[in-house]
Amino acid sequence: MRIVLPGDEVSKADDRLPGEGVYKDGESLRSEYLGIVIDDGHVIKVKPFKRPPIPRVGSxxxxxxxxxxxxxxxxxxxxxxxxxxxxxxxxxxxxxxxxxxxxxxxxxxxxxxxxxxxxxxxxxxxxxxxxxxxxxxxxxxxxxxxxxxxxxxxxxxxxxxxxxxxxxxxxxxxxxxxxxxxxxxxxxxxxxxxxxxxxxxxxxx
Ligand SMILES: [Zn+2]
CATH class of the missing domain: 2.40.50.140 (Nucleic acid-binding proteins)
Structure with missing residues:
Protein backbone atom coordinates (compact mmCIF):
# COMPACT_ATOMS: atom_id res chain seq x y z
CA MET A 1 0.00 0.00 0.00
CA ARG A 2 1.42 3.34 -1.01
CA ILE A 3 0.25 6.37 0.95
CA VAL A 4 0.71 9.83 -0.52
CA LEU A 5 0.24 13.40 0.57
CA PRO A 6 -1.40 16.13 -1.52
CA GLY A 7 1.13 17.26 -4.14
CA ASP A 8 3.23 14.08 -3.99
CA GLU A 9 4.30 12.70 -7.32
CA VAL A 10 2.50 9.42 -7.95
CA SER A 11 3.97 8.74 -11.39
CA LYS A 12 5.67 10.30 -14.37
CA ALA A 13 3.13 11.77 -16.78
CA ASP A 14 4.44 9.54 -19.57
CA ASP A 15 3.92 6.32 -17.63
CA ARG A 16 0.26 6.51 -16.56
CA LEU A 17 -3.00 8.28 -17.25
CA PRO A 18 -4.28 10.49 -14.43
CA GLY A 19 -7.41 9.07 -12.79
CA GLU A 20 -9.51 10.35 -9.93
CA GLY A 21 -7.56 12.26 -7.29
CA VAL A 22 -4.58 12.75 -9.60
CA TYR A 23 -3.57 15.80 -11.64
CA LYS A 24 -0.93 16.47 -14.26
CA ASP A 25 1.83 18.88 -13.31
CA GLY A 26 4.32 19.18 -16.18
CA GLU A 27 6.19 15.87 -16.36
CA SER A 28 4.58 14.56 -13.20
CA LEU A 29 1.28 13.18 -12.03
CA ARG A 30 0.52 14.31 -8.50
CA SER A 31 -1.96 13.46 -5.81
CA GLU A 32 -4.80 15.77 -4.84
CA TYR A 33 -5.32 14.03 -1.53
CA LEU A 34 -3.84 12.33 1.45
CA GLY A 35 -4.73 8.82 0.43
CA ILE A 36 -3.82 5.48 -1.09
CA VAL A 37 -2.44 5.03 -4.60
CA ILE A 38 -4.41 2.70 -6.83
CA ASP A 39 -2.45 1.75 -9.90
CA ASP A 40 -3.72 -0.70 -12.53
CA GLY A 41 -0.64 -0.22 -14.70
CA HIS A 42 -2.57 2.06 -17.02
CA VAL A 43 -4.53 4.59 -14.99
CA ILE A 44 -3.29 5.83 -11.62
CA LYS A 45 -5.70 7.10 -8.95
CA VAL A 46 -5.59 8.24 -5.36
CA LYS A 47 -8.36 7.23 -3.00
CA PRO A 48 -8.59 9.81 -0.20
CA PHE A 49 -8.68 8.72 3.43
CA LYS A 50 -11.92 9.51 5.09
CA ARG A 51 -11.36 12.26 7.58
CA PRO A 52 -12.23 11.18 11.08
CA PRO A 53 -15.06 13.28 12.50
CA ILE A 54 -13.79 16.06 14.73
CA PRO A 55 -15.71 17.39 17.73
CA ARG A 56 -16.78 20.99 17.26
CA VAL A 57 -18.61 23.42 19.49
CA GLY A 58 -22.20 22.19 19.40
CA SER A 59 -21.28 18.60 18.53
ZN1 LIG B 1 -31.27 -1.55 43.36
Missing part, protein backbone atom coordinates in the same frame (compact mmCIF):
# COMPACT_ATOMS: atom_id res chain seq x y z
CA UNK A 60 -23.30 15.97 20.33
CA UNK A 61 -21.46 13.14 22.01
CA UNK A 62 -22.69 9.94 23.58
CA UNK A 63 -20.71 7.76 25.94
CA UNK A 64 -20.39 6.77 29.55
CA UNK A 65 -18.95 8.33 32.68
CA UNK A 66 -15.45 6.95 33.03
CA UNK A 67 -14.50 8.71 36.25
CA UNK A 68 -15.29 11.61 38.53
CA UNK A 69 -12.17 13.62 39.19
CA UNK A 70 -11.86 15.33 42.58
CA UNK A 71 -15.59 15.00 43.09
CA UNK A 72 -16.23 17.75 40.54
CA UNK A 73 -15.12 16.85 37.06
CA UNK A 74 -17.02 14.27 35.08
CA UNK A 75 -14.84 12.44 32.60
CA UNK A 76 -16.82 10.94 29.74
CA UNK A 77 -15.62 8.26 27.37
CA UNK A 78 -17.19 9.11 24.03
CA UNK A 79 -18.21 6.47 21.50
CA UNK A 80 -20.52 8.39 19.26
CA UNK A 81 -19.92 11.82 17.83
CA UNK A 82 -22.67 13.56 15.90
CA UNK A 83 -24.30 10.26 15.05
CA UNK A 84 -21.18 8.40 14.04
CA UNK A 85 -19.36 5.71 15.96
CA UNK A 86 -15.83 6.97 16.55
CA UNK A 87 -12.54 5.87 18.01
CA UNK A 88 -13.20 6.48 21.73
CA UNK A 89 -11.95 9.75 23.19
CA UNK A 90 -12.65 11.54 26.44
CA UNK A 91 -14.30 14.85 27.22
CA UNK A 92 -14.95 16.47 30.56
CA UNK A 93 -18.04 18.14 31.96
CA UNK A 94 -18.68 19.96 35.20
CA UNK A 95 -21.92 20.14 37.12
CA UNK A 96 -23.24 23.66 37.82
CA UNK A 97 -21.64 25.42 40.80
CA UNK A 98 -24.67 24.90 43.04
CA UNK A 99 -24.32 21.12 42.81
CA UNK A 100 -21.99 20.30 45.67
CA UNK A 101 -20.90 16.89 44.46
CA UNK A 102 -20.83 15.54 40.93
CA UNK A 103 -22.21 12.29 42.38
CA UNK A 104 -25.62 13.95 42.60
CA UNK A 105 -25.42 14.84 38.94
CA UNK A 106 -23.87 11.85 37.14
CA UNK A 107 -22.00 8.79 38.34
CA UNK A 108 -19.36 6.45 37.00
CA UNK A 109 -20.94 4.03 34.52
CA UNK A 110 -23.89 6.26 33.60
CA UNK A 111 -24.62 6.59 29.91
CA UNK A 112 -24.74 10.23 28.99
CA UNK A 113 -25.43 12.52 26.07
CA UNK A 114 -23.53 15.80 26.13
CA UNK A 115 -22.88 18.85 23.99
CA UNK A 116 -19.37 20.12 23.27
CA UNK A 117 -18.92 23.71 24.48
CA UNK A 118 -15.15 23.99 24.03
CA UNK A 119 -13.57 22.03 21.19
CA UNK A 120 -9.98 22.89 22.13
CA UNK A 121 -10.07 21.62 25.70
CA UNK A 122 -12.83 19.10 24.90
CA UNK A 123 -15.28 20.37 27.48
CA UNK A 124 -18.90 19.31 27.27
CA UNK A 125 -22.07 20.15 29.13
CA UNK A 126 -24.91 18.00 30.39
CA UNK A 127 -27.13 21.05 30.89
CA UNK A 128 -30.28 21.47 28.81
CA UNK A 129 -33.12 18.97 28.66
CA UNK A 130 -31.73 17.08 25.66
CA UNK A 131 -28.53 16.36 27.56
CA UNK A 132 -27.62 14.50 30.68
CA UNK A 133 -27.83 10.94 31.88
CA UNK A 134 -29.74 8.68 29.50
CA UNK A 135 -29.36 5.54 31.57
CA UNK A 136 -28.14 4.90 35.10
CA UNK A 137 -28.05 1.72 37.11
CA UNK A 138 -28.57 1.19 40.81
CA UNK A 139 -25.49 1.71 42.97
CA UNK A 140 -26.61 -1.19 45.16
CA UNK A 141 -27.88 -3.84 42.79
CA UNK A 142 -26.95 -2.61 39.30
CA UNK A 143 -30.55 -2.73 38.05
CA UNK A 144 -31.67 0.10 35.72
CA UNK A 145 -33.00 3.08 37.66
CA UNK A 146 -36.32 4.65 36.70
CA UNK A 147 -37.58 8.22 37.01
CA UNK A 148 -39.64 8.75 40.15
CA UNK A 149 -41.59 11.48 38.45
CA UNK A 150 -41.70 11.22 34.65
CA UNK A 151 -42.56 14.90 34.31
CA UNK A 152 -39.09 15.68 35.70
CA UNK A 153 -37.31 14.06 32.73
CA UNK A 154 -34.63 16.40 31.41
CA UNK A 155 -33.97 17.89 34.86
CA UNK A 156 -32.02 17.14 37.99
CA UNK A 157 -34.28 14.58 39.59
CA UNK A 158 -34.68 11.49 41.72
CA UNK A 159 -34.43 8.02 40.25
CA UNK A 160 -35.48 4.84 41.98
CA UNK A 161 -34.59 1.19 41.75
CA UNK A 162 -37.66 -1.00 41.12
CA UNK A 163 -35.85 -3.97 42.74
CA UNK A 164 -34.29 -2.69 45.97
CA UNK A 165 -35.99 0.68 46.36
CA UNK A 166 -32.71 2.62 46.39
CA UNK A 167 -33.03 6.28 45.36
CA UNK A 168 -30.35 8.31 43.61
CA UNK A 169 -30.22 11.74 41.98
CA UNK A 170 -29.12 12.49 38.43
CA UNK A 171 -29.27 15.24 35.83
CA UNK A 172 -31.38 13.31 33.33
CA UNK A 173 -31.97 13.84 29.63
CA UNK A 174 -35.62 14.19 28.66
CA UNK A 175 -35.73 10.76 27.00
CA UNK A 176 -34.23 9.04 30.06
CA UNK A 177 -37.10 6.64 30.50
CA UNK A 178 -37.01 5.49 26.88
CA UNK A 179 -33.62 3.97 27.58
CA UNK A 180 -34.38 2.86 31.12
CA UNK A 181 -37.45 0.95 29.92
CA UNK A 182 -35.51 -0.55 27.02
CA UNK A 183 -32.87 -1.68 29.52
CA UNK A 184 -35.58 -3.38 31.60
CA UNK A 185 -37.06 -5.03 28.54
CA UNK A 186 -33.77 -6.12 26.93
CA UNK A 187 -30.59 -5.47 28.90
CA UNK A 188 -28.24 -2.67 29.86
CA UNK A 189 -25.71 -3.96 27.32
CA UNK A 190 -28.33 -3.87 24.62
CA UNK A 191 -29.08 -0.25 25.39
CA UNK A 192 -25.40 0.57 25.50
CA UNK A 193 -24.83 -0.77 22.00
CA UNK A 194 -28.04 0.71 20.72
CA UNK A 195 -27.17 3.98 22.37
CA UNK A 196 -23.81 4.36 20.75
CA UNK A 197 -25.25 3.55 17.38
CA UNK A 198 -28.49 5.41 17.37
CA UNK A 199 -29.09 8.06 19.95
CA UNK A 200 -28.20 11.11 17.94
CA UNK A 201 -30.51 10.00 15.14
CA UNK A 202 -33.45 9.75 17.46
CA UNK A 203 -32.82 13.12 18.96
CA UNK A 204 -35.05 16.01 18.14
CA UNK A 205 -32.79 18.82 19.21
Missing amino acids: IVVGYVLSIIRGRIIQIQVYNLDGRIVQPFTVIAKPPEDILSAEHYARVGDFVRAKIIDDKKLIATLEGEDFGVILATCGRCNYPLLLKDESMAGKLTKLYCPICGNEETRKTAKDYNTFAKLALEKSVDYVMLDTYRQIPFEMKV
Whole structure:
Protein backbone atom coordinates (compact mmCIF):
# COMPACT_ATOMS: atom_id res chain seq x y z
CA MET A 1 0.00 0.00 0.00
CA ARG A 2 1.42 3.34 -1.01
CA ILE A 3 0.25 6.37 0.95
CA VAL A 4 0.71 9.83 -0.52
CA LEU A 5 0.24 13.40 0.57
CA PRO A 6 -1.40 16.13 -1.52
CA GLY A 7 1.13 17.26 -4.14
CA ASP A 8 3.23 14.08 -3.99
CA GLU A 9 4.30 12.70 -7.32
CA VAL A 10 2.50 9.42 -7.95
CA SER A 11 3.97 8.74 -11.39
CA LYS A 12 5.67 10.30 -14.37
CA ALA A 13 3.13 11.77 -16.78
CA ASP A 14 4.44 9.54 -19.57
CA ASP A 15 3.92 6.32 -17.63
CA ARG A 16 0.26 6.51 -16.56
CA LEU A 17 -3.00 8.28 -17.25
CA PRO A 18 -4.28 10.49 -14.43
CA GLY A 19 -7.41 9.07 -12.79
CA GLU A 20 -9.51 10.35 -9.93
CA GLY A 21 -7.56 12.26 -7.29
CA VAL A 22 -4.58 12.75 -9.60
CA TYR A 23 -3.57 15.80 -11.64
CA LYS A 24 -0.93 16.47 -14.26
CA ASP A 25 1.83 18.88 -13.31
CA GLY A 26 4.32 19.18 -16.18
CA GLU A 27 6.19 15.87 -16.36
CA SER A 28 4.58 14.56 -13.20
CA LEU A 29 1.28 13.18 -12.03
CA ARG A 30 0.52 14.31 -8.50
CA SER A 31 -1.96 13.46 -5.81
CA GLU A 32 -4.80 15.77 -4.84
CA TYR A 33 -5.32 14.03 -1.53
CA LEU A 34 -3.84 12.33 1.45
CA GLY A 35 -4.73 8.82 0.43
CA ILE A 36 -3.82 5.48 -1.09
CA VAL A 37 -2.44 5.03 -4.60
CA ILE A 38 -4.41 2.70 -6.83
CA ASP A 39 -2.45 1.75 -9.90
CA ASP A 40 -3.72 -0.70 -12.53
CA GLY A 41 -0.64 -0.22 -14.70
CA HIS A 42 -2.57 2.06 -17.02
CA VAL A 43 -4.53 4.59 -14.99
CA ILE A 44 -3.29 5.83 -11.62
CA LYS A 45 -5.70 7.10 -8.95
CA VAL A 46 -5.59 8.24 -5.36
CA LYS A 47 -8.36 7.23 -3.00
CA PRO A 48 -8.59 9.81 -0.20
CA PHE A 49 -8.68 8.72 3.43
CA LYS A 50 -11.92 9.51 5.09
CA ARG A 51 -11.36 12.26 7.58
CA PRO A 52 -12.23 11.18 11.08
CA PRO A 53 -15.06 13.28 12.50
CA ILE A 54 -13.79 16.06 14.73
CA PRO A 55 -15.71 17.39 17.73
CA ARG A 56 -16.78 20.99 17.26
CA VAL A 57 -18.61 23.42 19.49
CA GLY A 58 -22.20 22.19 19.40
CA SER A 59 -21.28 18.60 18.53
CA ILE A 60 -23.30 15.97 20.33
CA VAL A 61 -21.46 13.14 22.01
CA VAL A 62 -22.69 9.94 23.58
CA GLY A 63 -20.71 7.76 25.94
CA TYR A 64 -20.39 6.77 29.55
CA VAL A 65 -18.95 8.33 32.68
CA LEU A 66 -15.45 6.95 33.03
CA SER A 67 -14.50 8.71 36.25
CA ILE A 68 -15.29 11.61 38.53
CA ILE A 69 -12.17 13.62 39.19
CA ARG A 70 -11.86 15.33 42.58
CA GLY A 71 -15.59 15.00 43.09
CA ARG A 72 -16.23 17.75 40.54
CA ILE A 73 -15.12 16.85 37.06
CA ILE A 74 -17.02 14.27 35.08
CA GLN A 75 -14.84 12.44 32.60
CA ILE A 76 -16.82 10.94 29.74
CA GLN A 77 -15.62 8.26 27.37
CA VAL A 78 -17.19 9.11 24.03
CA TYR A 79 -18.21 6.47 21.50
CA ASN A 80 -20.52 8.39 19.26
CA LEU A 81 -19.92 11.82 17.83
CA ASP A 82 -22.67 13.56 15.90
CA GLY A 83 -24.30 10.26 15.05
CA ARG A 84 -21.18 8.40 14.04
CA ILE A 85 -19.36 5.71 15.96
CA VAL A 86 -15.83 6.97 16.55
CA GLN A 87 -12.54 5.87 18.01
CA PRO A 88 -13.20 6.48 21.73
CA PHE A 89 -11.95 9.75 23.19
CA THR A 90 -12.65 11.54 26.44
CA VAL A 91 -14.30 14.85 27.22
CA ILE A 92 -14.95 16.47 30.56
CA ALA A 93 -18.04 18.14 31.96
CA LYS A 94 -18.68 19.96 35.20
CA PRO A 95 -21.92 20.14 37.12
CA PRO A 96 -23.24 23.66 37.82
CA GLU A 97 -21.64 25.42 40.80
CA ASP A 98 -24.67 24.90 43.04
CA ILE A 99 -24.32 21.12 42.81
CA LEU A 100 -21.99 20.30 45.67
CA SER A 101 -20.90 16.89 44.46
CA ALA A 102 -20.83 15.54 40.93
CA GLU A 103 -22.21 12.29 42.38
CA HIS A 104 -25.62 13.95 42.60
CA TYR A 105 -25.42 14.84 38.94
CA ALA A 106 -23.87 11.85 37.14
CA ARG A 107 -22.00 8.79 38.34
CA VAL A 108 -19.36 6.45 37.00
CA GLY A 109 -20.94 4.03 34.52
CA ASP A 110 -23.89 6.26 33.60
CA PHE A 111 -24.62 6.59 29.91
CA VAL A 112 -24.74 10.23 28.99
CA ARG A 113 -25.43 12.52 26.07
CA ALA A 114 -23.53 15.80 26.13
CA LYS A 115 -22.88 18.85 23.99
CA ILE A 116 -19.37 20.12 23.27
CA ILE A 117 -18.92 23.71 24.48
CA ASP A 118 -15.15 23.99 24.03
CA ASP A 119 -13.57 22.03 21.19
CA LYS A 120 -9.98 22.89 22.13
CA LYS A 121 -10.07 21.62 25.70
CA LEU A 122 -12.83 19.10 24.90
CA ILE A 123 -15.28 20.37 27.48
CA ALA A 124 -18.90 19.31 27.27
CA THR A 125 -22.07 20.15 29.13
CA LEU A 126 -24.91 18.00 30.39
CA GLU A 127 -27.13 21.05 30.89
CA GLY A 128 -30.28 21.47 28.81
CA GLU A 129 -33.12 18.97 28.66
CA ASP A 130 -31.73 17.08 25.66
CA PHE A 131 -28.53 16.36 27.56
CA GLY A 132 -27.62 14.50 30.68
CA VAL A 133 -27.83 10.94 31.88
CA ILE A 134 -29.74 8.68 29.50
CA LEU A 135 -29.36 5.54 31.57
CA ALA A 136 -28.14 4.90 35.10
CA THR A 137 -28.05 1.72 37.11
CA CYS A 138 -28.57 1.19 40.81
CA GLY A 139 -25.49 1.71 42.97
CA ARG A 140 -26.61 -1.19 45.16
CA CYS A 141 -27.88 -3.84 42.79
CA ASN A 142 -26.95 -2.61 39.30
CA TYR A 143 -30.55 -2.73 38.05
CA PRO A 144 -31.67 0.10 35.72
CA LEU A 145 -33.00 3.08 37.66
CA LEU A 146 -36.32 4.65 36.70
CA LEU A 147 -37.58 8.22 37.01
CA LYS A 148 -39.64 8.75 40.15
CA ASP A 149 -41.59 11.48 38.45
CA GLU A 150 -41.70 11.22 34.65
CA SER A 151 -42.56 14.90 34.31
CA MET A 152 -39.09 15.68 35.70
CA ALA A 153 -37.31 14.06 32.73
CA GLY A 154 -34.63 16.40 31.41
CA LYS A 155 -33.97 17.89 34.86
CA LEU A 156 -32.02 17.14 37.99
CA THR A 157 -34.28 14.58 39.59
CA LYS A 158 -34.68 11.49 41.72
CA LEU A 159 -34.43 8.02 40.25
CA TYR A 160 -35.48 4.84 41.98
CA CYS A 161 -34.59 1.19 41.75
CA PRO A 162 -37.66 -1.00 41.12
CA ILE A 163 -35.85 -3.97 42.74
CA CYS A 164 -34.29 -2.69 45.97
CA GLY A 165 -35.99 0.68 46.36
CA ASN A 166 -32.71 2.62 46.39
CA GLU A 167 -33.03 6.28 45.36
CA GLU A 168 -30.35 8.31 43.61
CA THR A 169 -30.22 11.74 41.98
CA ARG A 170 -29.12 12.49 38.43
CA LYS A 171 -29.27 15.24 35.83
CA THR A 172 -31.38 13.31 33.33
CA ALA A 173 -31.97 13.84 29.63
CA LYS A 174 -35.62 14.19 28.66
CA ASP A 175 -35.73 10.76 27.00
CA TYR A 176 -34.23 9.04 30.06
CA ASN A 177 -37.10 6.64 30.50
CA THR A 178 -37.01 5.49 26.88
CA PHE A 179 -33.62 3.97 27.58
CA ALA A 180 -34.38 2.86 31.12
CA LYS A 181 -37.45 0.95 29.92
CA LEU A 182 -35.51 -0.55 27.02
CA ALA A 183 -32.87 -1.68 29.52
CA LEU A 184 -35.58 -3.38 31.60
CA GLU A 185 -37.06 -5.03 28.54
CA LYS A 186 -33.77 -6.12 26.93
CA SER A 187 -30.59 -5.47 28.90
CA VAL A 188 -28.24 -2.67 29.86
CA ASP A 189 -25.71 -3.96 27.32
CA TYR A 190 -28.33 -3.87 24.62
CA VAL A 191 -29.08 -0.25 25.39
CA MET A 192 -25.40 0.57 25.50
CA LEU A 193 -24.83 -0.77 22.00
CA ASP A 194 -28.04 0.71 20.72
CA THR A 195 -27.17 3.98 22.37
CA TYR A 196 -23.81 4.36 20.75
CA ARG A 197 -25.25 3.55 17.38
CA GLN A 198 -28.49 5.41 17.37
CA ILE A 199 -29.09 8.06 19.95
CA PRO A 200 -28.20 11.11 17.94
CA PHE A 201 -30.51 10.00 15.14
CA GLU A 202 -33.45 9.75 17.46
CA MET A 203 -32.82 13.12 18.96
CA LYS A 204 -35.05 16.01 18.14
CA VAL A 205 -32.79 18.82 19.21
ZN1 LIG B 1 -31.27 -1.55 43.36
